[in-house]
Amino acid sequence: MADNNQQNNNAPQEDVGRLRQVRRDKLSELQAAGRDPFKIVKYDQTHHTKEIRDNFDSLEFVPPVDEEGKAVVVPLSDIPSEKLVSLAGRMMSKRVMGKASFANLQDRDGRMQLYVSRNDLGDEAYADFKKMDIGDIIGVKGFAFRTKTGEISVHVKELVLLSKSLMPLPEKFHGLTDTEIRYRQRYVDLIMNEDVKETFKKRSAIIREIRNFLADRDFMEVETPMLVENAGGAAARPFFTHYNALDEERKLRISLELYLKRLIVGGMERVFEIGRVFRNEGTDTRHNPEFTLMELYQAYTDYEGMMELTESMFRYLAEKVCGTTQIPYGDNIIDLGKPFERLTMNDAIKKYAGVDFDTVKTDEEAKAIAKERGVEFEDRHTKGDIINLFFEEFCEEKLIQPTFIMDHPLAISPLTKKKPSDPEKVERFELFINTWEMCNAYSELNDPIDQRERFAAQDANAAAGDEEAEHTDEDFLNALEIGMPPTGGIGYGIDRLCMLLTNSAGIRDVLLFPTLKSLDK
Structure with missing residues (x-):
């Protein structure tokens, strides 16, 4: 037959x-x-x-x-x-x-x-x-x-x-239209759906052009460990594994930050890494437990320098990969060609929620406002935590066009330099596009005494049950005591960037092999 x-x-x-x-x-x-x-x-x-x-x-x-x-x-x-x-x-x-x-x-x-x-x-x-x-x-x-x-x-x-x-x-x-089969049998998906293949060609071009952009700015690409004793650099639950040869527990990294900063201490000045990181969390249209992160660190600059670099890089990528700075996403056209808007986190809350946290002085006042506005919080939360909850509740969904959200509360930024003009805030920004956080950047904390105190506060949070809290990293503190210059640092979620530039609805559409539950479960 x-x-x-x-x-x-x-x-x-x-x-x-x-x-x-x-x-x-x-x-x-x-x-x-x-x-x-x-x-x-x-x-x-x-x-x-x-x-x-x-x-x-x-x-x-x-x-x-x-x-x-x-x-x-x-x-x-x-x-x-x-x-x-x-x-x-x-x-x-x-x-x-x-x-x-x-x-x-x-x-x-x-x-x-x-x-x-x-x-x-x-x-x-x-x-x-x-x-x-x-x-x-x-x-x-x-x-x-x-x-x-x-x-x-x-x-x-x-x-x-x-x-x-x-x-x-x-x-x-x-x-091949069955979404589950498409993700499980990506090899068939690539054969049958030409647009899927084009998405991953564009993803490859995006990563290639990131490297070209950073090479032109004299950055060095490096590699750091994936199996670590202390999974620091972000607020996330890690995955655990056992290192048989050493008979020791290890964690899969949740960030690239602390090792890259060690290299700044070592005098490399401009370094970046593009690599997989692992966070033991749920999945949705923007999250996968393993994803591609790029972090870069530049000595002798601050978060303002990171804003300039970010805006320039996003514009460069759009022009090189898409041929235009007018990027269609869903029903919107994202304009990467004009200057990105800049708002402090408190100003964004004032604009979109009508609450001015610059006039709120105590944790109790902040909690009272949260109760009044129906924002849920935990007893351990401080004013800084509640500011962040307000931002997530009332502001993120409004941020369609590129917007830098700056000057976060100290309470949610344990690795960031304080603002000299306001010690309750730090020199940090996040870039939001299409309601998504696209990157997170700091004027990096290089004071080892201050850093130890903030690690201690994180240890206390962990002891109180916060599974995403960081822990004291003694070797990193030792590196800071050797001396780290003023430094700007930033982390980019490469998968979300690929979603944006390929007009893809979910993160699984830009991951060749997304995490899926086993068929026999």
């Missing part, structure tokens, strides 16, 4: 099993004949589909015609070498029409129509082609031409089966 049509991914299991068996039988026949495709180790691929389209004028070959005006069958050996193309990929469709057929080959860059005829391949090879299935990986050699309808195609002179597909692909008209 021939299996030349794609199958719906929702087909009954018995149908899928039957079609798989048909394909296995075809493989057995090939192996019995000494033509096992899985024994082929390489293929000379000279072109991709995009290269053929981009260079068609120089690649096009027009065969001679006979006295009746019909194209002459030209042997492969007689085609000029500069006109020969050899491409490889997955066969996505096939239309057999007697002695001649059309097929579509899909490679890394897109699809290309193939013209396949018995006159070119010979009877045996053409018969083999007719038995091939959608999803098989093939290699073809031939020349580029334009069909009567104007479509750039490849006239196949030689065709080889490189790998046999034993599982039917989803049916072509409906594609």
Whole structure:
């Protein structure tokens, strides 16, 4: 039984099993004949589909015609070498029409129509082609031409089966639409949905251009440990693991901060890292337990310097990757071209909630206002914590266009320098776009005595049951005592940045392999 049509991914299991068996039988026949495709180790691929389209004028070959005006069958050996193309990929469709057929080959860059005829391949090879299935990986050699309808195609002179597909692909008209299957079987998703592949090409371009931007500013890329004794640098619950060789408990890092600051102490001055971090939290459209974080630190600057760098980098990325600073996201157009708005956290609350916390002097006053406005808090919370709760409740949803929220409360910023003009606040900002926090930056605290006191306060919070509190890191304090220069630092969530620049609705759409619950649970 021939299996030349794609199958719906929702087909009954018995149908899928039957079609798989048909394909296995075809493989057995090939192996019995000494033509096992899985024994082929390489293929000379000279072109991709995009290269053929981009260079068609120089690649096009027009065969001679006979006295009746019909194209002459030209042997492969007689085609000029500069006109020969050899491409490889997955066969996505096939239309057999007697002695001649059309097929579509899909490679890394897109699809290309193939013209396949018995006159070119010979009877045996053409018969083999007719038995091939959608999803098989093939290699073809031939020349580029334009069909009567104007479509750039490849006239196949030689065709080889490189790998046999034993599982039917989803049916072509409906594609792969089941979100759960798309995330679990990303390899099928990439085959069937071209826009998904384009999203991840753009993600790769975003990370490449970040590196280019920072290289132009003389930053050095470094790597720091993932398995750590003290998972510091952020407020998050860590994952735990056991280091067998040392018989010690370790944690997976939740941040990159404390090791990168050690490098600033060591005199590197400008460093950054792009890497995976791990936080033992739930999942939603903006959170995944493992995600990609970039942090950078620059000596002899402050959070104002980090604002300039951030605004410049976001604008650069939009222009390089998207070709415009007017970025569509959902129903909005995000304007990365104009200067980003700047608001203090208290001014944002005053603007959107009508409460001026600059006039609130005590924790008790702040709690009373929270009760009045229906903002839930815990007994241990201070005025600074309640300011942050107000901001999250009343302000974040209003911040669509790029806005720097500055000067956070000291209580929620244990690694940040105090503002000289107001010791209850720190020199910190977060950039919000489309209601999301896109990055978090500080004038970094470099006073080891002050830092020890703040770690002690975090230890007290942990003892009171705060699982996200930081803990004292003695080696980091030792580094600060050696001496760290004034430094600006910042952390960017790369996945949210990719969501923004690719107009993706959820974080799983920009993670090739997002975290999912096991199927057997």
